[in-house]
Amino acid sequence: MTVKVVLVGCGNMGHAMLAGWLKSGQLIPSETFVAEPNTELRARAEKLGVTTGASAADLPAGTPELVVLAVKPQVIRDVTAGYKHLGNGQTSFVSVAAGTPIATFEEVLGDKTPIIRVMPNTPAAIGKGMMVVYANAHVRPETKKFVDELLAASGAVATVDDEKLMDAVTAVSGSGPAYIFHFIEALTAAAEHAGLPTETAKLLAMQTVYGAASLAAESGEEPGLLRQQVTSPNGTTAAALNVLMGDDRLKTLLTEAVEAARLRSIELGK
Ligand SMILES: NC(=O)C1=CN([C@@H]2O[C@H](COP(=O)(O)OP(=O)(O)OC[C@H]3O[C@@H](n4cnc5c(N)ncnc54)[C@H](O)[C@@H]3O)[C@@H](O)[C@H]2O)C=CC1
């Protein structure tokens, strides 16, 4: 059996993408092989109907169109070496690892290998991810089209033409869902502090973030204008925004957070 796509690593991100691709029908289970050493995670992948194995040694014979590497940056060089026999050939490689530059994959796989870096995020599991792409010069237009279509099943797709920007992308949309989840946690805690029961606090925080993000996305209006529409002169929102926006407090905090993530991404790539 020759498979079309091999997914290497089916942890948080690998599984989120796989679930999105299969759900959309962009990929069918019989075309897909998952390499994952963790038995429980292999069983979880098998529930989606795909064939699995523990490592590169279990790969079905033949030449896959795409190998998607979704393992941690700390092990990606060694794991990629297991797929060296597919380098410099018809197989294209996609890496979702933070930091790891294309040059590292070219060193391991050969410098004629088509390699695409993608920075996804976990909302990909429900088709609402942000997927940002940077490809090397060996990626054929038909492969780029196939990968873009696959990624589009997981959410919005954007491209950058300077690989260095992938560190900033990682810091904004790759890690970003965690910032928003923490915002929900923090708003829930603030709601409880204001006297609301826990379940009500959770519901209000979550639905407010969901509703506001959906309105911003669907209305196409500038977030600043939508903010003004909530803010009555000298009203309650203005009182809260004075706290968040005074001295650019939240903006400064987010700028520091994104910069810390960007610098960590650069470090992970070394
Ligand atoms: N979690 C996230 O939100 C995002 C993660 N990423 C990137 O995705 C990659 C994976 O991250 P997570 O999914 O969070 O980590 P994870 O630890 O959940 O998944 C990594 C998986 O790789 C497996 N693995 C280890 N050695 C292997 C081998 N030799 N062959 C096959 N699989 C092997 C592990 O058993 C594990 O299940 C990282 O490089 C990370 O930078 C990128 C964007 C977002």
Ligand SMILES: O=C(O)[C@@H]1CCC=N1
């Ligand atoms: O935390 C990390 O390193 C990965 C990359 C982006 C999101 N998670």
